[in-house]
Each structure stands twice: as C-alpha cells, then as structure tokens.
Amino acid sequence: MSIITVENVTKNFDELGVLRGISFTLNEGEVLSIIGPSGSGKSTLLRCLTQLERIDGGRIEVCSMTMAESDETGAVHYADAKTLKEIRLKLGLVFQNFNLFPHMSVLRNITEALINVLGQSKEEAKDTARRLLVKMGLEEKEASYPCHLSGGQQQRVSIARALALNPTVLCFDEPTSALDPELTIEILKVIKDLAKEKMTMIVVTHEMAFARDISDRVIFMDEGHIVEEGPPEILFNNPTKERTKRFLSRYGQ
Amino acid sequence: MRNLLPLLLAGTITSLKIFALTLLFSIPLGAVVARGRMSKNRVVSALVNIYIMIMRGTPLILQLLFVYFGPYYLFGASYDRFTAVIIGFVINYAAYFAEIYRGGVQSIPVGQWEASLVLGFSKAHTFTHVIVPQVVKRIIPAMGNEVITLVKDTALAQTIGVAELFRVAQSASARQFSTTPIVIAGLFYFIMNGVVSRLFDLFEKKLDYYQ
Numbered sequence: 001m002s003i004i005t006v007e008n009v010t011k012n013f014d015e016l017g018v019l020r021g022i023s024f025t026l027n028e029g030e031v032l033s034i035i036g037p038s039g040s041g042k043s044t045l046l047r048c049l050t051q052l053e054r055i056d057g058g059r060i061e062v063c064s065m066t067m068a069e070s071d072e073t074g075a076v077h078y079a080d081a082k083t084l085k086e087i088r089l090k091l092g093l094v095f096q097n098f099n100l101f102p103h104m105s106v107l108r109n110i111t112e113a114l115i116n117v118l119g120q121s122k123e124e125a126k127d128t129a130r131r132l133l134v135k136m137g138l139e140e141k142e143a144s145y146p147c148h149l150s151g152g153q154q155q156r157v158s159i160a161r162a163l164a165l166n167p168t169v170l171c172f173d174e175p176t177s178a179l180d181p182e183l184t185i186e187i188l189k190v191i192k193d194l195a196k197e198k199m200t201m202i203v204v205t206h207e208m209a210f211a212r213d214i215s216d217r218v219i220f221m222d223e224g225h226i227v228e229e230g231p232p233e234i235l236f237n238n239p240t241k242e243r244t245k246r247f248l249s250r251y252g253q
Numbered sequence: 254m255r256n257l258l259p260l261l262l263a264g265t266i267t268s269l270k271i272f273a274l275t276l277l278f279s280i281p282l283g284a285v286v287a288r289g290r291m292s293k294n295r296v297v298s299a300l301v302n303i304y305i306m307i308m309r310g311t312p313l314i315l316q317l318l319f320v321y322f323g324p325y326y327l328f329g330a331s332y333d334r335f336t337a338v339i340i341g342f343v344i345n346y347a348a349y350f351a352e353i354y355r356g357g358v359q360s361i362p363v364g365q366w367e368a369s370l371v372l373g374f375s376k377a378h379t380f381t382h383v384i385v386p387q388v389v390k391r392i393i394p395a396m397g398n399e400v401i402t403l404v405k406d407t408a409l410a411q412t413i414g415v416a417e418l419f420r421v422a423q424s425a426s427a428r429q430f431s432t433t434p435i436v437i438a439g440l441f442y443f444i445m446n447g448v449v450s451r452l453f454d455l456f457e458k459k460l461d462y463y464q
Binding site for chain 1: 362364365367368370371372373374378382383386387390462463464
C-alpha cells in the first residue's frame with residue numbers, strides 16, 4: 001500500500017529549480033534511501049514532504065490525504081490547516097543537527113509534543129518517553145540536558161522524540177553528517193534496528209554502504225531530477241545511467 | 254545632616270518610582286515594538302524603525318522636554334510632570350528593549366522553529382515554550398546593562414522639574430555649601446546598582462543549567 005505519493009513536484013529557490021519534476025511512491029514498511037551529490041535537492045525534497053518548504057508545482061499525497069496539488073494554471077493549493085496538521089503528524093523528521101530544545105531535559109524534549117499536541121496526560125507521556133529512551137539505550141539520561149550529551153546521544157534523543165508521536169513514516173535528513181565516524185555507527189545501528197521492525201522510512205544519506213544495507217529501494221538524485229531508482233543491489237552494483245556510475249565511482253563503489 | 258538623610262531618602266523614593274514604573278511599562282511595550290519591527294508588513298516595520306531611530310538617536314533629556322512641553326505648545330494643554338517623566342522614559346526604554354528582544358529572537362537557530370513545526374506545535378506554543386525561554390537567557394546581559402543605565406538616567410527627570418534623588422542632593426548641596434549631599438547621592442546610586450547587578454547575576458546563574 002502506498003503511503004506517500006509524489007507526482008511531478010517542483011520547487012524553485014529564486015527562480016532556480018531545486019526540484020524539477022520529482023515523482024515517486026513510498027509503500028508501507030519500505031525503507032527508501034535518497035542519495036546524490038550536495039545540492040541535488042534531496043534534502044529539499046524531504047523538507048517539502050514535512051512541510052518545511054512549500055512546493056511550486058505537482059502533487060503530494062500522504063496516507064490518502066492530498067497535502068498539496070497544483071491546478072491547470074499551475075497554482076499550488078495546499079489542504080486546509082487541519083488536514084495539514086494531521087499529515088504533519090504522520091511524518092516524523094530527524095534533522096542533521098538534531099535540533100533538540102536546549103532548555104528542556106531529555107525527557108521533556110520527548111514529552112512536550114505528547115502533552116501539548118496529542119493531549120496525553122503527563123504520566124502517559126512520561127511512560128512513552130521512558131519506554132523510547134530504554135529502546136535508545138538512554139534511560140540514564142532522562143534528566144540530562146542536551147548540552148551534556150554526545151552528538152550520538154543527542155541524535156538518539158531526537159529519534160526518540162520523533163518516534164514518540166508514532167509517525168507512519170520516519171524521515172531522516174542526513175542523520176549522521178554532523179557526527180564523527182564512531183558516533184555515526186551508533187546512529188546507523190539505531191536506524192537499522194528500526195528497519196528490522198518494519199518502520200517505514202525515508203533516509204537522505206551520504207553513507208553509501210549503509211544505504212545499500214538497509215534500503216528496499218534507492219533513489220539517486222542529481223540537479224533536481226531523479227536520475228535512477230531501484231533496489232540497492234541493482235542501483236549500486238549495476239547502475240544503468242552514466243551519471244549514477246560517475247557518482248558511485250567517487251564513493252569507491 | 255539630620256535633615257539631609259530624610260530628604261535624600263524622599264528623593265530616592267521618587268527615583269525608585271520612576272525606575273520601577275519605567276520597567277513595568279517598557280518591558281512589555283518593548284515586546285510590542287519588537288513585534289512591529291519584525292512585522293512582515295513593510296509599512297509597519299518602517300514606521301517602527303523610524304520610532305526606534307528617533308528614540309535611540311536623540312538625547313533622552315530632549316525627549317523628556319518634548320513629551321512635557323510638546324502638548325502645551327501644540328494644544329495649550331499641560332499635565333502632570335511625573336506622568337510626563339514616566340511616558341518619556343517608557344517610550345525611550347521600550348525602543349532599546351525592543352532592539353534587544355529582536356536581536357535575541359533572531360539569534361535563535363531556525364532549526365528550533367522547524368523542529369517545533371514538525372512536532373506539530375502551534376506557532377504560539379513554539380514562541381512561548383521554545384523561543385522565549387531561550388531568548389530570555391540570551392538577553393540577560395544586555396538587559397542588565399540597560400537597567401543599570403536606567404538607574405542613573407532617572408536623574409534626568411529633574412529637567413522637567415521632578416525632584417528625584419540627584420535634584421534633591423544638588424539643592425541641598427547649594428544650601429549647605431557642601432558637596433556631601435552629592436557624594437551621598439552618588440553612593441545611593443552605587444548601592445542601587447549593586448542590587449541590580451546582583452539580581453541579574455542571580456538570574457543568569459539560575460539559567461545556567463543549559464547552554
């Protein structure tokens with residue numbers, strides 16, 4: 001079953017086409033990796049899905065709800081605020097630089113949305129948060145503040161924060177780019193475990209070995225286009241497009 | 254000397270009243286001004302900017318004269334001097350506070366807004382629970398500076414005839430042919446600002462638990 005459908009999506013920054021007609025679907029339980037050089041539009045695509053950017057054309061559907069759609073004249077119409085909020089909560093996002101709330105304890109970073117957005121009781125929210133902290137191996141850190149955690153620990157808190165809202169799809173925007181190699185392994189393991197649990201995920205990453213390892217499908221993007229798309233064993237071992245080959249050869253594939 | 258201290262204390266009370274009332278009104282008014290300055294509406298933002306430029310670009314002493322005598326020359330209306338002092342101080346300090354608030358809000362990384370949005374927080378909740386607490390921590394040193402300046406600026410109230418501490422000290426000095434009252438007044442300002450600095454230090458320490 002398709003959870004996200006993206007059709008011919010375009011996005012311009014100051015007349016510059018960052019996304020030039022992107023189409024793909026994401027199915028339930030699937031792990032989709034998006035790879036490509038810097039500036040290829042992969043992060044922008046994720047930001048359009050999570051409503052941090054507005055699209056300039058095309059159509060996005062999430063869980064059978066139309067988020068945005070352009071009409072015959074090309075004008076984009078977004079859904080009403082209530083639908084947009086509902087869609088927003090279907091998608092979790094993990095940022096490259098964590099974006100934890102520095103003035104809140106680890107526990108409150110997680111419970112804040114549960115209490116104020118989902119309307120859970122404090123006790124219920126704390127239970128959920130503690131359960132996720134155990135899962136992330138951070139049960140000792142619930143009273144700590146983000147500034148006292150390592151980058152890897154901060155990123156695990158931010159994953160727990162996103163998971164707490166029980167999203168249908170979890171999106172990762174280069175989740176290890178701000179981490180050193182040792183901590184990168186730590187985060188990749190967490191994502192791998194989520195993949196084993198059949199969490200539906202979109203992972204924008206520069207970690208090729210990792211993308212090959214966890215993905216059901218890989219999209220290679222360049223200059224706002226999807227150049228090639230397919231199962232990892234084909235895309236990495238036997239790419240059909242010249243551009244993909246060139247990109248992968250630089251990563252020693 | 255026996256009569257001097259009660260006099261100076263009365264003057265100090267007036268100074269403290271100016272100080273407290275100015276803070277009471279200018280701290281919230283500054284937020285309104287900052288909101289206007291950051292408005293997406295260019296007309297609003299430009300008008301507020303002009304107001305801030307005038308308040309920061311001209312002497313407070315001139316503004317006080319203008320606030321008190323302006324209505325008289327324009328409409329022939331006169332009003333209470335103390336009220337004029339408060340209005341003059343409030344509109345001046347609100348402009349300074351507004352710029353401090355604006356700097357504070359703009360210094361918060363955009364990622365904080367984005368994380369809040371993705372988590373489904375309303376704009377209001379994001380502002381009050383994510384942005385403002387971090388802004389408060391960041392602006393404490395700058396606010397401390399302004400508040401200390403305010404303690405000393407209250408001496409300007411005498412320009413429109415309000416007998417605050419310094420005015421009282423000066424007259425006493427003239428009557429007694431002695432600099433003692435002025436020195437004591439100086440000591441009073443110093444003590445008041447000692448208290449202000451201490452309070453800001455405590456506040457800063459209290460928010461030291463995160464970076």
